[in-house]
Amino acid sequence: MKAALFIPCYVDALFPEVGIATLELLERLGVEVEYPLDQTCCGQPMANNGCERDAAKTEALFARNFAGYDYIVTPSGSCTHHVRENLTAIPQTATVQRVRRSTYELVEFLHDVLEVREFPWAEFRHTVGLHVGCASLRALRLAKASEVNEPAFSKPMALLSAVKGIKFASPKRPDECCGFGGTFSVFEEPVSAKMGYDKVADHESAGAEYIVSGDMSCLMHQKGCAERMGSKVGFIHIAQVLNGARR
Amino acid sequence: MTRRIDHSEAASRFIKAKDHAEFHDRRLWDLRGKRDRESAALPEWEELRTLASGIKDHALTHLAEYLEEFERNAIANGATVHWARDAAEHNQVVHGILAARGAKVLVKSKSMLTDECDMRPYLEARGIEVMETDLGERIQQLDGEPPSHIVVPAVHKLRGDVARVFSEKIGTDPAKSDVHYLAESQRGHTRPYFLEADAGMTGANFAIAETGTIVVCTNEGNADLSVHLPKLYIASVGIEKVIPKVEHLGVFVRMLSRSALGSPITQLTSHFRRPRPGQEMHIVLVDNGRMERLGMADFWYSLKCIRCGACMNTCPVYRRSGGLSYGATYSGPIGVIIDPTFNLRKFSSLPFASTLNGSCTNVCPVRINIHEQIYKWRQVIAGRSQLPIVKQEAMRAAGKVLASPKLYRAATEAATTSLSVMPRAVAYNPLNAWGRQRELPGAPKYTFRQWYLKNRAKSSSRTPPRGDGPGSKSK
Numbered sequence: 001m002k003a004a005l006f007i008p009c010y011v012d013a014l015f016p017e018v019g020i021a022t023l024e025l026l027e028r029l030g031v032e033v034e035y036p037l038d039q040t041c042c043g044q045p046m047a048n049n050g051c052e053r054d055a056a057k058t059e060a061l062f063a064r065n066f067a068g069y070d071y072i073v074t075p076s077g078s079c080t081h082h083v084r085e086n087l088t089a090i091p092q093t094a095t096v097q098r099v100r101r102s103t104y105e106l107v108e109f110l111h112d113v114l115e116v117r118e119f120p121w122a123e124f125r126h127t128v129g130l131h132v133g134c135a136s137l138r139a140l141r142l143a144k145a146s147e148v149n150e151p152a153f154s155k156p157m158a159l160l161s162a163v164k165g166i167k168f169a170s171p172k173r174p175d176e177c178c179g180f181g182g183t184f185s186v187f188e189e190p191v192s193a194k195m196g197y198d199k200v201a202d203h204e205s206a207g208a209e210y211i212v213s214g215d216m217s218c219l220m221h222q223k224g225c226a227e228r229m230g231s232k233v234g235f236i237h238i239a240q241v242l243n244g245a246r247r
Numbered sequence: 248m249t250r251r252i253d254h255s256e257a258a259s260r261f262i263k264a265k266d267h268a269e270f271h272d273r274r275l276w277d278l279r280g281k282r283d284r285e286s287a288a289l290p291e292w293e294e295l296r297t298l299a300s301g302i303k304d305h306a307l308t309h310l311a312e313y314l315e316e317f318e319r320n321a322i323a324n325g326a327t328v329h330w331a332r333d334a335a336e337h338n339q340v341v342h343g344i345l346a347a348r349g350a351k352v353l354v355k356s357k358s359m360l361t362d363e364c365d366m367r368p369y370l371e372a373r374g375i376e377v378m379e380t381d382l383g384e385r386i387q388q389l390d391g392e393p394p395s396h397i398v399v400p401a402v403h404k405l406r407g408d409v410a411r412v413f414s415e416k417i418g419t420d421p422a423k424s425d426v427h428y429l430a431e432s433q434r435g436h437t438r439p440y441f442l443e444a445d446a447g448m449t450g451a452n453f454a455i456a457e458t459g460t461i462v463v464c465t466n467e468g469n470a471d472l473s474v475h476l477p478k479l480y481i482a483s484v485g486i487e488k489v490i491p492k493v494e495h496l497g498v499f500v501r502m503l504s505r506s507a508l509g510s511p512i513t514q515l516t517s518h519f520r521r522p523r524p525g526q527e528m529h530i531v532l533v534d535n536g537r538m539e540r541l542g543m544a545d546f547w548y549s550l551k552c553i554r555c556g557a558c559m560n561t562c563p564v565y566r567r568s569g570g571l572s573y574g575a576t577y578s579g580p581i582g583v584i585i586d587p588t589f590n591l592r593k594f595s596s597l598p599f600a601s602t603l604n605g606s607c608t609n610v611c612p613v614r615i616n617i618h619e620q621i622y623k624w625r626q627v628i629a630g631r632s633q634l635p636i637v638k639q640e641a642m643r644a645a646g647k648v649l650a651s652p653k654l655y656r657a658a659t660e661a662a663t664t665s666l667s668v669m670p671r672a673v674a675y676n677p678l679n680a681w682g683r684q685r686e687l688p689g690a691p692k693y694t695f696r697q698w699y700l701k702n703r704a705k706s707s708s709r710t711p712p713r714g715d716g717p718g719s720k721s722k
Contacts, residue, residue, distance in 0.1 A: 007695045007696070012695040013691075013694055017691075020698060035696075035699055035703070040652055041655075046649075048603065049629065050626045050628050051646065052629075053629075056646075057646065057647075061650055086622070134605055135603075137605075149292045150293065173276070185681065186681050187680070188255045193683070193684035193685060194268075195563050196684075224687065228684055
């Protein structure tokens with residue numbers, strides 16, 4: 001199987017190790033991965049601020065870079081959500097529509113498309129708190145949201161449960177938003193930081209040594225809060241854990 | 248020009264009052280938890296939401312017919328029906344009714360609509376004393392503040408605050424902040440008003456077209472006293488409150504209090520249908536921007552709202568910023584999508600007081616796509632040039648860099664020795680807000696792309712099929 005890899009701008013620039021883990025993990029699982037070299041971003045930062053017009057050229061570039069692939073995989077729930085639901089600043093040609101339909105967040109690609117349930121190389125002997133970002137949770141529906149009345153399920157949990165030695169700690173508010181929210185984090189800094197502090201404290205008091213998430217942007221924010229709080233909690237992307245990272 | 252509400256600044260002040268902020272968050276999260284438990288007890292909950300949404304859809308798309316049916320039936324029941332185009336007309340109508348009968352004292356139960364219309368100051372300026380009889384609403388009235396929550400108006404106050412307000416305004420013992428004492432004192436203070444009042448007033452949770460009935464859901468019994476004791480009863484009703492039939496009411500009544508407070512039903516569900524002998528009953532049907540909203544393709548769904556407040560209770564931003572930080576009658580997620588219809592510029596920061604987490608949409612008993620409407624409002628606000636200049640410029644700059652592989656690479660790859668560009672692009676702000684309470688991520692030695700070229704350089708990676716002008720060529 002062939003898939004294109006989309007590494008979101010902030011992962012490319014700030015967390016290359018998450019991109020590397022995603023690539024290696026897909027390769028381990030036998031996927032032929034192509035990384036279009038002219039990729040930048042999906043357009044979400046501008047569009048989420050209401051500036052769809054400023055997002056149009058970036059969206060067009062995204063569509064050109066990823067045209068023709070059956071699968072476009074990215075280690076980011078919020079970027080996947082943008083591509084799928086809100087990449088609408090450009091004309092919706094058949095090509096654009098196909099790109100939007102073919103874009104998958106990493107966990108759902110592993111869980112639903114590849115249907116992987118075993119990661120024999122993975123071992124993480126720590127107690128972790130799982131953070132499912134809001135776009136992953138409520139838009140991509142990777143897990144049951146606590147406020148929805150339906151049978152429980154969690155795709156990231158299903159994958160992580162296969163990791164040797166891993167233990168889980170349940171925070172009191174398992175899917176409360178951590179307060180990143182893109183530019184919300186700076187334009188609503190007081191609320192954003194309060195939410196981040198509360199999130200880290202909740203995980204910490206539940207006994208988590210690491211917070212694991214498929215969304216690096218949430219982790220960037222929480223890590224920034226945790227360091228300022230003097231917290232010892234560590235942060236790691238789910239791709240790294242599933243790819244066999246040890247800590 | 249109207250001043251823009253600065254939600255972030257107001258929220259900052261709210262958070263600084265630590266005890267208040269923590270209590271507020273805990274109290275409302277507790278309501279969310281109760282709502283979860285109560286709703287989970289009904290296996291058909293999600294189906295009920297769909298049903299409720301469908302009934303509202305139908306009523307709103309046949310609004311004129313149902314309003315006229317309601318009017319016919321209300322008149323047949325012996326009520327007088329008035330129509331008010333806007334807040335000013337509503338206040339004039341209400342004052343006209345009161346003045347014509349020489350009414351000096353009005354007792355009323357909670358109504359967001361009368362707050363929306365700013366009715367109290369209008370009447371008070373014309374010599375009419377208005378007594379709020381709902382406990383929370385009364386606390387807010389005495390303290391000179393608007394309600395901070397549509398269901399629990401004084402939820403941002405601790406009992407010590409209430410003790411202070413009551414001691415100053417109704418003479419309670421300032422040292423006593425026992426909740427029973429405070430509630431009992433308010434009750435004792437309010438009772439004589441019910442007996443003396445010339446007129447009573449309620450809002451409406453529902454207006455039933457087929458019977459011409461006003462339905463009011465309360466927990467304190469104050470609405471019933473307001474209606475039944477005085478000789479004159481006035482109901483202020485937003486036109487979106489009309490539902491076709493009594494049988495539809497059951498769907499909403501099962502959801503309203505479960506969503507709002509996590510209780511199966513309100514203590515009282517009162518049907519006010521006709522005046523008792525010797526009493527006059529007036530119903531004021533108010534538009535005040537609702538018809539205009541109904542014509543907005545992306546936003547008319549907000550009219551389905553039954554004012555349960557569940558979206559506020561679940562909203563992590565609302566819980567941590569308090570209702571007053573929104574500077575509007577309606578706060579929280581539902582406020583964020585309604586307020587801009589009243590004044591786009593004034594409320595232009597509100598749709599940005601959200602992380603777009605979507606929990607509001609999931610708890611909404613009538614399935615309003617709240618967070619999607621928040622996203623759409625952002626497009627409207629930016630499209631009408633109502634963004635702060637700093638954000639507008641940052642987005643334009645980001646859009647330019649991210650649309651060009653060449654500029655993007657220059658920005659990301661040059662930055663590895665100093666601070667990377669992304670936090671700067673994202674955190675572009677003269678006050679560098681990111682770092683105030685958070686550490687910045689460290690700058691890695693290489694970008695993913697650089698690593699990839701070094702470690703996976705092979706022919707399989709391709710360039711785009713078509714050229715893209717400057718910056719489109721891979722290196």
